[in-house]
Each structure stands twice: as structure tokens, then as C-alpha cells.
Amino acid sequence: xxxxxxSMNLGRHRGLLIAIGAFVAVSLLLETLVRGGLxxxxxxxxxxxxxxxxxxxxxxxxxxxxxxxxxxxxxVVSLTNVFLAAYMPDTPMGxxxxxxxxxxxxxxxxxxxxxxxxxxxxxxxxxxxATMFIVQGVTLLVMSQPGGTIPSGFVGxxxxxxxxxxxxxxxxxxxxxxxxxxxxxxxxxxxxxYAIGSDASAARxxxxxxxxxxxxxxxxxxMLYAAAGVFIxxxxxxxxxxxxxxxxxQLFTAVVLGGTLLGGGRGGALGSVLGAYxxxxxxxxxxxxxVSPYYTxxxxxxxxxxxxxxxxxxxxxxxxxxxxYSALKIGRRWRGRRPARKxxxxxxxxxxxxxxxxxxxxxxxxxxxxxxxxxxxxDHLRLVMPAYLLFAGLxxxxxxxxxxxxxxxxxxxxxxxxTCFLAILxxxxxxxxxxxxLDLSLPWNIAxxxxxxxxxxxxxxxxxxxxxxxxxxxxxxxGLLNGIGVAILGISPxxxxxAMNGLLQGFALILxxxxxxxxxxxxxxxxxxxxxxxxTPVVWFLIAFVxxxxxxxxxxxxxxxxYAVGNSENVARLSGVSVGSTLVAAYTVSGFCAALxxxxxxxxxxxxxxxxxxxxxLTSIAVVVVGGTLITGGxxxxxxxxxxxxxxxxxDTLLAGTMLSNSVKSIVYGCVVLAAVLALRERAS
Numbered sequence: 298x299x300x301x302x303x304s305m306n307l308g309r310h311r312g313l314l315i316a317i318g319a320f321v322a323v324s325l326l327l328e329t330l331v332r333g334g335l336x337x338x339x340x341x342x343x344x345x346x347x348x349x350x351x352x353x354x355x356x357x358x359x360x361x362x363x364x365x366x367x368x369x370x371x372x373v374v375s376l377t378n379v380f381l382a383a384y385m386p387d388t389p390m391g392x393x394x395x396x397x398x399x400x401x402x403x404x405x406x407x408x409x410x411x412x413x414x415x416x417x418x419x420x421x422x423x424x425x426x427a428t429m430f431i432v433q434g435v436t437l438l439v440m441s442q443p444g445g446t447i448p449s450g451f452v453g454x455x456x457x458x459x460x461x462x463x464x465x466x467x468x469x470x471x472x473x474x475x476x477x478x479x480x481x482x483x484x485x486x487x488x489x490x491y492a493i494g495s496d497a498s499a500a501r502x503x504x505x506x507x508x509x510x511x512x513x514x515x516x517x518x519x520m521l522y523a524a525a526g527v528f529i530x531x532x533x534x535x536x537x538x539x540x541x542x543x544x545x546x547q548l549f550t551a552v553v554l555g556g557t558l559l560g561g562g563r564g565g566a567l568g569s570v571l572g573a574y575x576x577x578x579x580x581x582x583x584x585x586x587x588v589s590p591y592y593t594x595x596x597x598x599x600x601x602x603x604x605x606x607x608x609x610x611x612x613x614x615x616x617x618x619x620x621x622y623s624a625l626k627i628g629r630r631w632r633g634r635r636p637a638r639k640x641x642x643x644x645x646x647x648x649x650x651x652x653x654x655x656x657x658x659x660x661x662x663x664x665x666x667x668x669x670x671x672x673x674x675x676d677h678l679r680l681v682m683p684a685y686l687l688f689a690g691l692x693x694x695x696x697x698x699x700x701x702x703x704x705x706x707x708x709x710x711x712x713x714x715x716t717c718f719l720a721i722l723x724x725x726x727x728x729x730x731x732x733x734x735l736d737l738s739l740p741w742n743i744a745x746x747x748x749x750x751x752x753x754x755x756x757x758x759x760x761x762x763x764x765x766x767x768x769x770x771x772x773x774x775x776g777l778l779n780g781i782g783v784a785i786l787g788i789s790p791x792x793x794x795x796a797m798n799g800l801l802q803g804f805a806l807i808l809x810x811x812x813x814x815x816x817x818x819x820x821x822x823x824x825x826x827x828x829x830x831x832x833t834p835v836v837w838f839l840i841a842f843v844x845x846x847x848x849x850x851x852x853x854x855x856x857x858x859x860y861a862v863g864n865s866e867n868v869a870r871l872s873g874v875s876v877g878s879t880l881v882a883a884y885t886v887s888g889f890c891a892a893l894x895x896x897x898x899x900x901x902x903x904x905x906x907x908x909x910x911x912x913x914x915l916t917s918i919a920v921v922v923v924g925g926t927l928i929t930g931g932x933x934x935x936x937x938x939x940x941x942x943x944x945x946x947x948x949d950t951l952l953a954g955t956m957l958s959n960s961v962k963s964i965v966y967g968c969v970v971l972a973a974v975l976a977l978r979e980r981a982s
Contacts, residue, residue: 312556312564315607316571319554323578330585341465345456347577348467349374349529350544352474354551354569356521359481361552363514364494364561365421366791369410370522370548372432373403374541377526379436382445382536392451400523406432407519408512415511419974422735422791423918423928427974430915431967436538437960445536455531470528471570474521478566481517490514494561543594546799547576549792550597554604559789576600591811595803598796605788680925680933683976684940687923691947698954710832712946714825714901717839718894719942722917723924724846725776725890727938728883730921731863733930734790736887738779739917741801743910746772746895748805751815751905761818769892775801776888780881805907813905821900835897846935859883863930915966920945922973945969 328335335343353370360367377399385395406428413424459469481487489510492500501507529540554572557564579600580593695708722739729736746768753764775797782793805813824834850856858879861869870876894913899905924941926933948969952962 312558312607313568313571314556315604316555316568316575319575320571320578323575323582327578327582327585330582337462341458341467343574343577343581344465344467344471345532346581347574348471349525349532350547350551350577351471351570351573352528353522353525353544354548354555354573355474355478355566356518356525357548357552358555358557358564358566358569359478359490359514359521360421360518361557361559362494362561362564363490363511364497365414365511365514366425367410367515367518368422368425368545369406369429369432370518371541371544372429372436373406373519373522374526374529374544375538376406376432376436376439377403377523378530378533378540379440379445379536379538381527381530382447383440385448385451387448387450389450392448392454396451396527399527400520403519403521403523403526404516405519407515407517407522410519411512411515413971413975414515415508417975419971420928423922423970423974426915426918427967427970429967430963430970433538434960434963434967437958437963440536440538441958441960443535443537447530447534447536449534452531452534455528467528474524475566475570482565486510486513491562494563496562546594546597546601546795547573549795550601550604551576553601553792559605559792572604589807591803591806593803594799595807598799598803601792601796601799602782602788605792606786681937681940684924684937684944688940688944688947691944691951695947695951695954698951710836712943712950713836713839714833715950716942716946717835717842718897718913719916719920719946720839720846720939721842721890721894721897722913723920723938723942724842724849724935725887726917727921727924727926727933727935728850728859729790729887730918730926730928731859731930731933732880732883733863733866734783734880734883735794735918736776736779736884737791737794737914738775738797738801739887739891740908740910740914741798741805742772742775742888742891743895743898743913744905744907745775745801745805745808746892747899747905747909748809748813748895748907750896750899751813751817752808754815754818756816756818758818758820761821765896768896769889772892772895773885773889776885776891777881779888780884783884784877784880809907811907813907816904817899817902821896822903825897825900843935843939850935855879855882860931863932865931915963915970916945919966919970919973922970928974 331339353374357367357370380399380402381395385391410421410425410428413419414421455466455470457466458464459466481490489500489505489507492503492505493507493510497507526541530536533540551572552564552569553559554575555564555566555568555570557569576597579596583590583592583596696705726736726739749771750761750764750768753767754761779790779793779797782788782797783790786793824838827834829837850859858869858874861872861874862876862879866876869879891910895905895910898909902909920941921933921938922928922941923944924933924937924939926938945966948965949962952965
């Protein structure tokens with residue numbers, strides 16, 4: 298074998314080799330730290346602890362290899378767990394039948410994902426995010442609190458030994474899953490998965506049925522997530538509706554650490570399994586070293602980012618391209634020459650009324666004015682109006698059902714106060730979506746910002762005067778780092794923002810020791826709950842914010858660049874738009890908006906708490922999509938986002954009035970997002 302061929306083979310399997318190296322290194326470290334070395338009991342414990350993550354990681358790998366993402370994985374694990382804990386009988390037949398039914402439930406969730414992604418051509422990230430919330434709602438309907446039991450016979454079957462003292466049963470289970478993956482990989486479906494992930498257009502041209510391939514990819518992945526849920530049920534012996542929540546970040550970390558390329562076409566399940574066990578053993582290393590468990594998400598996020606860079610960094614990577622350009626720029630300036638700049642194109646939006654206007658003044662005509670308005674702004678109105686029509690319909694229903702409970706003015710004032718959170722988040726998330734990205738770091742950016750403020754302020758107005766700008770800078774820096782990861786390092790927005798969410802979660806937990814303390818400033822509470830000129834003061838702020846946000850997107854160069862980048866990065870770059878700085882600015886504004894929301898929430902609630910931003914992840918995306926913004930970027934208007942915020946707040950108020958549980962709200966929100974994306978989708982050619 299020649300040196301060139303060897304180098305090519307090593308490069309092709311670089312990710313897997315990194316995973317093997319990391320696995321060996323962490324194993325040796327754990328062996329060194331444990332007194333007397335690792336015993337068979339330790340190995341059995343480690344194999345059982347990492348098996349659920351390893352099995353679920355195989356499912357996530359299948360989806361990522363096809364060029365997709367699946368955010369519903371952890372939710373399916375939780376659903377399977379509570380299903381078995383609530384319904385599986387302690388009989389031999391029940392212990393066979395119900396795990397099979399659980400696999401069917403996972404396959405059904407995968408089939409729903411596959412239907413929307415494969416046949417209806419909706420973005421996988423949005424579809425699986427929506428189904429994640431729907432599945433979480435169903436899970437809470439089945440079991441709202443930890444409880445239930447798993448039959449002891451079933452527990453012993455999966456947690457025991459396949460060969461006593463020699464081979465733990467979890468190792469056999471993982472090997473069986475790898476064998477199933479090997480069969481899939483070498484089948485026609487496996488070939489289609491790799492082909493679609495490498496180049497979907499080329500795969501279609503060779504006769505591969507992309508729709509069915511994607512459909513079965515999600516079905517298989519869903520069944521593997523369910524298998525992980527079955528195993529974790531045997532591991533815990535009971536049900537917990539939130540047992541899968543920590544797995545989402547871990548899943549992506551395991552897959553990336555295992556060498557699977559984000560974007561698809563390269564990688565495999567073996568590396569993901571090794572990556573899962575590296576994560577499991579790393580957690581045990583931290584435990585042996587008496588490191589606080591609050592550092593776990595920080596370590597997992599760091600591993601995820603480092604793994605992405607290790608598997609993607611090359612001479613042709615985006616990061617190296619920026620490095621070469623920066624070196625060229627510095628060199629030319631050192632020699633007294635500036636790098637040549639392309640002329641900046643004017644991205645002013647077309648003004649059809651100026652192009653079609655005839656000379657002279659025409660007499661006023663109401664029909665002519667309405668016709669001219671539609672001619673000038675018809676595209677925007679078609680995007681914006683559905684959100685406001687939905688809002689009006691929800692207002693009417695609310696008034697009919699609850700007219701006797703509250704006055705009109707009080708209801709509208711309260712509605713606008715609650716809308717301000719989504720209106721602010723909608724600007725940040727909307728800017729990111731308009732560029733073709735997505736910001737998953739909002740939940741813990743909101744929570745960390747609020748927690749940081751209350752920890753510093755402790756109810757003091759004077760301290761709040763300098764603490765509030767500090768918190769806004771904190772949130773903006775988090776967004777700035779997201780932008781750098783996306784624009785300069787070339788990392789997927791999903792991975793960067795998910796990792797940032799984990800880092801912010803770790804920061805908040807470490808800062809407070811898991812228990813946030815302190816109170817917000819009194820003037821913030823008055824701002825959110827007091828009265829000024831007949832309404833709550835924040836309503837006046839909301840009006841000013843809406844005007845500023847609308848002008849930002851429609852009357853500034855920055856706004857035009859956002860639309861240009863969202864429509865086509867390459868065309869925008871050739872037209873002289875600084876794509877990198879535009880992306881960085883969009884994520885920075887998103888971080889600023891998240892921090893501002895966290896500050897206002899502390900004023901509304903009086904304090905901050907862990908998880909206070911969790912309800913705003915799906916809703917921040919929902920208001921953008923319901924407001925008519927295309928989820929793939931390049932089309933939308935802030936007034937539509939405002940309409941989406943009003944509509945979803947009215948929906949939330951209506952659901953609260955009916956005394957429906959949060960689980961039902963989660964299902965409704967997920968369905969609303971799916972319906973909105975389906976209504977606005979662009980048909981594939």
C-alpha cells in the first residue's frame with residue numbers, strides 16, 4: 298500500500314480513530330484513578346450505564362448520515378420509559394409483548410418525522426423539534442411524576458450477565474444493535490442513506506427514492522431510541538417523564554466524537570458507540586475526582602465542540618479559509634496596502650409603486666389606494682395577515698368563553714405584557730432564522746441572564762443600574778460566540794447553539810450551586826407590574842421596541858444584508874456583503890434579546906429560577922414561523938413575527954383559561970408549528 302493510499306484511508310477514518318484514541322485514553326485514566334484497578338463489577342456497571350446512550354446514538358447516527366437532525370430522540374426515550382413503567386404487567390407474556398409495543402411506539406414517532414421530512418419536504422430540525430414537544434406532552438399525560446415499576450424479571454434480564462462473571466448482558470445488547478446496523482449499512486437502504494447524505498441530488502439522479510429512504514431512516518431511528526428507552530427502564534426499574542432530557546446534548550456529542558460528519562455521508566455507528574462510552578466514563582472520572590456534577594454539561598459541551606473541530610478542521614475548511622484571509626489582510630496592511638474590496642451593492646428592496654407610477658397627481662380613490670397598497674406590499678401582507686387573523690379569531694373565542702371574568706382593557710393590557718417576552722425573542726430568533734440558522738441556546742441564555750442579575754442585585758435598585766448592562770453584555774457575548782462558531786469556524790448552528798446552551802446551563806448551576814438566590818430590583822417589578830399613563834410601563838417599551846425592530850429590518854443596511862444572506866450566502870458574498878460579520882451580528886442580537894427577556898422575566902416573577910427559559914425555545918421558533926417567516930431563511934417581516942407573538946400569547950391565555958395541563962399546551966404548540974411550517978413550505982422542484 299502506497300503512502301498516499303494510506304494517508305487517504307487514515308483521513309477517511311480520522312473521526313473513528315479519534316474516538317478509539319479517546320476511548321483508550323479515558324479507560325486508562327479511569328483504570329489509574331480507581332484504587333486496585335477496574336474489577337468485573339466496575340466493567341459491568343460501566344457497560345450498563347453507557348448502553349442506553351450508545352443505543353440511542355446509533356439511531357441518531359442513522360439520521361445524521363442521511364443529512365438530517367433528530368431532536369426528538371430524548372423525548373422518545375422518556376415516552377418509552379413511562380409507557381413500560383405504567384402499563385407493562387408482571388407476566389412472561391407482558392414482558393415480551395410490551396417491549397415490542399414500545400419499539401412500535403418509537404417507530405410510529407419516527408414515521409411521523411419521516412412523513413413530514415421525506416414526503417412533505419419540511420426541514421428535519423423543525424419537524425423533530427415540534428415532535429419533541431408533542432412527545433413530551435404525551436409523556437406527561439401518561440405519567441406526570443416519577444413512579445411506576447418495571448417487573449424485576451425484566452430488570453434482571455437486561456442488567457444481569459450473559460455469561461456469569463465473564464460477559465455482561467448490556468455488552469451483548471449493544472453488540473446486537475451494532476450487528477443490526479451492519480446489516481442495514483450493507484443493504485440497499487444503507488447505500489441510499491450514505492448516498493443521500495453525501496449528495497441528495499446525485500442520489501436522486503441515480504434512481505434512489507429519497508422520500509422512502511428518509512422515511513425509513515427516521516422509522517429505524519425511532520425504534521432505536523425506543524430500544525434505548527426499554528434498556529433504561531430495566532436500568533432504573535421505574536418511570537420518569539424527564540429521564541431522557543439530559544441525553545440530547547450527549548447524543549450529538551457521542552455521534553460527533555465518533556467521527557460521523559455533520560451534514561451526512563461519512564461515519565458509522567461503531568464510532569458513536571465508542572463516543573457514548575467515552576462520555577459515560579468521563580462522567581465517572583469527574584465523579585472519582587469529586588468534581589461537582591454541575592460541571593458535567595460544561596465538559597460535554599466542550600467535548601462536542603472539540604470533536605466537531607477535530608473531525609472537520611482541514612486545509613479546505615471554513616476556519617482555515619478565514620485564517621488565510623486574515624493573514625493576507627494583515628500582510629497587506631503591514632506593507633501599506635489594503636485588501637481589494639468588492640463594491641458594495643445596494644440591496645434596497647424594490648419599490649414597485651415608484652416603477653409603475655405615472656407622472657402627475659391622480660385624484661384620490663379608495664379602491665385605487667387599496668389596489669396600490671396591495672401592489673406595493675402584497676407579498677408582505679400575504680405573509681403577515683394569517684398571524685393577525687389567527688390572533689383575531691383567538692380573541693373572539695376568548696371573549697365569548699370568558700367575557701364575564703375580566704374587562705376588555707385589563708385583558709388587552711395583560712396580553713401585551715405577556716407578549717413582550719415573545720416579541721423580543723422573536724426578533725433575535727427571527728434574525729437567525731432569516732439567515733438560515735437556528736438558535737437553540739435561548740433557554741439557558743434567558744435563565745443564566747436572569748440568575749446572574751438576581752445573584753448580583755439582591756433587591757437593590759442602585760446595583761441594578763450597572764448590573765443590567767452587565768447582564769446584557771453577558772447575553773450578547775454568548776450570542777457573539779455562537780456567531781463566531783457558525784460564521785468563522787463553520788460549525789453547524791444546531792451544534793454550536795446546543796453546546797452553548799449546555800455551557801450556559803453549567804455556568805448557572807455552578808454560580809448558584811443549583812439553587813438560585815436573591816431578588817430582582819424593585820423598579821423592575823414596578824416596570825413589569827405597575828402602571829404608567831393607564832397601562833403597564835412595559836407596554837410602552839414594547840411599542841418602542843416594535844418600531845425599532847421593524848426599522849432595523851426594513852430601513853437599514855444590516856436588515857438588507859440579513860435578507861441577502863438568507864436568500865443565498867454565495868450570491869450575497871459575490872455582491873459585496875460581509876456574510877461572516879452579518880451572521881455574527883445576527884447571533885449577537887439574538888443573545889442580547891435572550892438576556893433582555895431574562896431581565897424582564899425577573900421583574901415579572903420577582904426572582905429567577907433554573908429552567909425559566911425552557912418554555913421559550915419552541916415558542917420563540919413558533920412565533921417566527923406563524924408570523925410568515927420561511928424557516929429556511931430569506932423571507933419574512935418583523936410585523937408578522939409580532940403577529941405570531943400576539944397569536945401564541947392569546948392561545949396560551951385561552952388554554953390557561955380552560956385549565957388544560959402544560960402537557961396539552963406542549964402538544965398544541967408542537968402541532969401549531971408543524972401546521973405553520975407546512976402552510977409556508979416551498980414545494981421542492
